[in-house]
Structures are given as structure tokens and as C-alpha cells.
Amino acid sequence: MTTVLLTGFEPFGGDAANPSGEAVHLVAQRWSGPEELVTAVLPVTFRGAADQLKALVARHAPDVVIACGLAGGRAAIGVERVALNLIDARIPDNDGEQPVDVPSAPGAPTAHLSTLPVKEIVRRIAATGVPAEVSHSAGTFVCNHVFFTALESVHASARAGFIHVPWSAEHAPSPDAPSLPLLDIARALAVAVRASIDVEDDARVTGGAIH
Numbered sequence: 001m002t003t004v005l006l007t008g009f010e011p012f013g014g015d016a017a018n019p020s021g022e023a024v025h026l027v028a029q030r031w032s033g034p035e036e037l038v039t040a041v042l043p044v045t046f047r048g049a050a051d052q053l054k055a056l057v058a059r060h061a062p063d064v065v066i067a068c069g070l071a072g073g074r075a076a077i078g079v080e081r082v083a084l085n086l087i088d089a090r091i092p093d094n095d096g097e098q099p100v101d102v103p104s105a106p107g108a109p110t111a112h113l114s115t116l117p118v119k120e121i122v123r124r125i126a127a128t129g130v131p132a133e134v135s136h137s138a139g140t141f142v143c144n145h146v147f148f149t150a151l152e153s154v155h156a157s158a159r160a161g162f163i164h165v166p167w168s169a170e171h172a173p174s175p176d177a178p179s180l181p182l183l184d185i186a187r188a189l190a191v192a193v194r195a196s197i198d199v200e201d202d203a204r205v206t207g208g209a210i211h
Helices: 019-030 046-060 118-127 142-153 182-198
Strands: 003-009 036-042 064-070 077-080 082-084 100-102 111-113 132-135 159-165
Touching (some): 003 019, 003 046, 003 142, 003 182, 019 036, 019 182, 036 046, 046 064, 046 142, 064 142, 064 182, 077 182, 111 142, 118 132, 118 182, 142 159
Parallel strands (some): 003 036, 064 159, 077 132
Antiparallel strands (some): 077 159, 082 111
16 A cells, blocks of 8 residues: 655744644545555654654655645745755754754765655646745755655655645734645645655656746
8 A cells, every 4th residue: 555654843933833734634634545644743853853754754664755844934835846965054943953054964965856746746736726836945944854854764666855835824923924724735735645646757847947
């Protein structure tokens, strides 16, 4: 049976909620298979998130791993394309750790590309009416660290990648903050899971950026 691991994050920096973790719970509640869906909410800590993700991969040997996190300020679902082997924390994580200019995985390549069908996921999410875009930077905080760790941890034939989500409309920090309804975020993640299972070759459409 195909196994999918879908993760989100806990609240961070005093926030009451994190839409990535909440949306993952919604996807799990509505999942009807036939594939096995394993879900988890990771801590927003460099050490804890990576350790928990690696333990989940070792325990379940997933065929697809999709990690998700919050990108406050973005207005669309961002399907990440590039994971950097770099931690450069502008602010401390939830454990108070703030590593600067260290690798996610010493000795590993400088970067990995997502092995999800990134452009097809974006196309399918947009077709539902939810805004989506290819993103070429997952930052250098815990989200990128988990993204890189996932690609380093899965078995050779598995797929792995990362999706950033905006604030949910229900818990946005201000009325004018870019956001999406939580149900739309969960719907987008479900579409991403299905595309990652079903699509072998990514869509041949432009998704590049000039700057």
C-alpha cells in the first residue's frame, strides 16, 4: 500500500494557531484513501522537527512526504522547488536556539530539488480556485531545514517536498494580512497529496522567475 506522510507545524512565536498544522488535521479527518495517510504536527525547533521527521520516515517508510509550514505575508499556496543545505536563523526557534550559517546536513549537497510534481500541483490547486504558485525559496529557518531533511531521509524511490501556506482567515494576525480560509488551505493540501501519488511526470509549463 502507498503511504503518504503529511506534516505541519505547531504555533510559533506566541501565535495562537498555525494554519499548516490545523490544515493537516483537516486533511486527515477527511481522508478516504485508499492510500495510508500518516500525519503529524512538528515542533518549530531545528533539532526537534528534524528528529521527529526522521523518526516518522524510519517508522513508516513513506512513498510520499509533504511537509507544510506557514509563510505569513504570502497570499498564495507556495509549492517549494529548492531546499538549501543552510540554516541561518533570523530569530530563535521555539527552544530559543538560533543557529547561524550552519548546514542542515553536514557533508550533504548544497541544495536539493523537490521530487514532487511541483508545477502540476500548482496547476491543480489553481484549478480549484485557490491561488497557488511555484516558490524558489523556502527561507533558511525551520521550514527549509525540514524540507532538506525530508529529501535527505526518504528512500531512493520516494518523493518529498514542502508547501508553504498563508495565514488562515480565521487566525490572521490582522484584518489586512494576506490569508486564505482554512478549508481552502486543507483542500489545497489534499490536492497536492493526490497529485503527488498519481502524477509521474511534472507539467511542462513555465514556472520560473526573473528575480
